[in-house]
Amino acid sequence: xxxxxxxxxxxxxxxxxxxxxxxxxxxxxxxxxxxxxxxxxxxxxxxxxxxxxxxxxxxxxxxxxxxxxxxxxxxxxxxxxxxxxxxxxxxxxxxxxxxxxxxxxxxxxxxxxxxxxxxxxxxxxxxxxxxxxxxxxxxxxxxxxxxxxxxxxxxxxxxxxxxxxxxxxxxxxxxxxxxxxxxxxxxxxxxxxxxxxxxxxxxxxxxxxxxxxxxxxxxxxxxxxxxxxxxxxxxxxxxxxxxxxxxxxxxxxxxxxxxxxxxxxxxxxxxxxxxxxxxxxxxxxxxxxxxxxxxxxxxxxxxxxxxxxxxxxxxxxxxxxxxxxxxxxxxxxxxxxxxxxx
Numbered sequence: 179x180x181x182x183x184x185x186x187x188x189x190x191x192x193x194x195x196x197x198x199x200x201x202x203x204x205x206x207x208x209x210x211x212x213x214x215x216x217x218x219x220x221x222x223x224x225x226x227x228x229x230x231x232x233x234x235x236x237x238x239x240x241x242x243x244x245x246x247x248x249x250x251x252x253x254x255x256x257x258x259x260x261x262x263x264x265x266x267x268x269x270x271x272x273x274x275x276x277x278x279x280x281x282x283x284x285x286x287x288x289x290x291x292x293x294x295x296x297x298x299x300x301x302x303x304x305x306x307x308x309x310x311x312x313x314x315x316x317x318x319x320x321x322x323x324x325x326x327x328x329x330x331x332x333x334x335x336x337x338x339x340x341x342x343x344x345x346x347x348x349x350x351x352x353x354x355x356x357x358x359x360x361x362x363x364x365x366x367x368x369x370x371x372x373x374x375x376x377x378x379x380x381x382x383x384x385x386x387x388x389x390x391x392x393x394x395x396x397x398x399x400x401x402x403x404x405x406x407x408x409x410x411x412x413x414x415x416x417x418x419x420x421x422x423x424x425x426x427x428x429x430x431x432x433x434x435x436x437x438x439x440x441x442x443x444x445x446x447x448x449x450x451x452x453x454x455x456x457x458x459x460x461x462x463x464x465x466x467x468x469x470x471x472x473x474x475x476x477x478x479x480x481x482x483x484x485x486x487x488x489x490x491x492x493x494x495x496x497x498x499x500x501x502x503x504x505x506x507x508x509x510x511x512x513x514x515x516x517x518x519x520x
Contacts, residue, residue: 201460275327367504437464
């Protein structure tokens with residue numbers, strides 16, 4: 179196992195020559211719009227409907243993304259076992275990556291293919307029954323499939339437990355692959371398992387095989403995510419930061435989940451994310467190619483400003499969902515109702 183991450187990978191090279199990179203948007207939202215049924219494992223579409231997955235990948239490329247994630251978020255054995263497809267881990271991840279490689283290689287510019295690896299869905303010891311060794315094995319199997327299919331790096335995302343993040347790091351090392359990793363901060367500035375932005379920034383630097391970049395994705399709304407990014411920055415980290423916020427807040431409309439963030443709002447978010455210190459900026463749930471196009475335009479045309487205050491963030495994107503950022507009891511207070519999202 180290597181003790182340090184490689185430095186000649188596509189992402190490190192891109193970051194060395196760009197102030198920021200734009201990532202992609204929402205995989206699930208796009209697939210549901212294409213007809214994916216609730217409860218249906220999207221990874222099966224890699225084999226059953228490759229044309230739709232090629233379209234999924236082409237969307238962000240056409241919108242200007244420098245990087246997109248593969249359709250493999252739930253492609254580990256624990257998640258696929260729910261549908262009795264646990265024996266297809268390597269196949270489904272390999273095909274997800276091969277389709278991504280096909281789109282990226284004909285883009286006419288450098289586009290990075292990142293192999294998405296989501297949480298196992300299991301709770302790790304000592305609170306649950308998933309052992310560290312079993313988690314590493316699951317992530318390693320998935321990583322090998324993505325590597326075989328040709329991804330440029332692994333992209334661990336939406337993690338809540340620090341133990342699972344460490345297991346994914348170890349798996350990336352075993353696979354000999356560079357990686358990035360984000361956690362989801364959705365409970366008053368903490369992950370579901372209690373990790374804070376301060377805790378994550380500290381943990382990342384203790385890993386024997388650290389990520390190229392780290393940050394936050396999903397969670398609640400864009401305002402909360404940027405508050406978390408500012409929490410990373412406050413720790414003085416020199417590692418590139420990732421911001422992949424949801425397009426607004428989820429609401430039920432006609433029996434379906436709808437995200438209320440407009441493309442214009444996400445353009446504001448993208449600029450604020452850049453000015454907050456994020457180097458890799460994309461969207462999560464609800465973010466479509468239409469959002470990404472305006473985000474790209476804003477990032478390219480709007481001048482860089484100083485680091486935004488919490489008040490500037492809420493004025494542009496709406497109030498925080500919780501009174502503080504999880505770091506202490508005296509954190510930023512919830513903004514008034516008059517400062518709702520535009």
